[in-house]
Amino acid sequence: MLVLSRRERERVRLGESIVVTVVRVSGDKVRLGIEAPADVLVLRDELDPQAPVEVEVEVAPSATLGSTPDRKPGNAVEAAATQSAATQSAAPLVSIAK
Numbered sequence: 001m002l003v004l005s006r007r008e009r010e011r012v013r014l015g016e017s018i019v020v021t022v023v024r025v026s027g028d029k030v031r032l033g034i035e036a037p038a039d040v041l042v043l044r045d046e047l048d049p050q051a052p053v054e055v056e057v058e059v060a061p062s063a064t065l066g067s068t069p070d071r072k073p074g075n076a077v078e079a080a081a082t083q084s085a086a087t088q089s090a091a092p093l094v095s096i097a098k
Contacts, residue, residue: 021034
């Protein structure tokens, strides 16, 4: 194990894409900032890592939420949902971590 001493605002670089910054030291607590790519799991040691669950979401191209052919969407959320449903062509896979 490599042990380093760092002061506030000093950094440690891990490889080419991960940077750990000492944000604040207060008493016996140290606040760290971690910059890492989205595909790198950053997890406190006391937490158990869980594999992400894949959920298949299907949207029918002709389906719209809350609107009928003779009625226009009533608000921005409904309009966005209608536009999203109309332009959706394939069922995407979404990863959700429990």
